[in-house]
Amino acid sequence: MTGVEPPRRQVRQGQQEELAVRLSDQVPIRFITFTEEMNTLSVGYDFLRTSNYKAVNILVERLADLEIIQRFTSMDVEVFLDQKRWVYIESGRFEKWLPKGNRLSIYPNVQVTTINLDEQFVSVREGKVKLESRSPFWVGEELA
Numbered sequence: 001m002t003g004v005e006p007p008r009r010q011v012r013q014g015q016q017e018e019l020a021v022r023l024s025d026q027v028p029i030r031f032i033t034f035t036e037e038m039n040t041l042s043v044g045y046d047f048l049r050t051s052n053y054k055a056v057n058i059l060v061e062r063l064a065d066l067e068i069i070q071r072f073t074s075m076d077v078e079v080f081l082d083q084k085r086w087v088y089i090e091s092g093r094f095e096k097w098l099p100k101g102n103r104l105s106i107y108p109n110v111q112v113t114t115i116n117l118d119e120q121f122v123s124v125r126e127g128k129v130k131l132e133s134r135s136p137f138w139v140g141e142e143l144a
Helices: 013-022 040-050 065-069
Strands: 055-059 076-081 084-089 093-098 104-107 113-115 127-132 137-142
Touching (some): 040 055, 040 065, 065 076, 065 084, 084 104, 104 127
Parallel strands (some): 055 076
Antiparallel strands (some): 076 084, 084 137, 093 127, 104 137, 113 127
């Protein structure tokens, strides 16, 4: 899947002070400068990593962004996209207790072995479900 990045709002140096005042109830605020040629997700990740953050929640607009985010293995990452919470399964093994009828999604389309899931990745009964693959993959769970 390909797409065009959404337009970014440029903040000029003089506007930073104004924004800092308007967002003062959300402190601490840090402004990160970068060029338009740089990838926004990569810049944000590099900032969080060098600031010793251990976890991050990311809102994205494209499934293809998961390919960029999967390099963020030095921290716990949850991604939210299209009413789903995505988690990167670097080990290739996912287990979770689910009620009957919960649907999972897989990205990219890798071959997986399943337990207690049908061919559409819907849990067939309440209990532990398992997904296994020889390669890492993302698991998406629908949000209520």
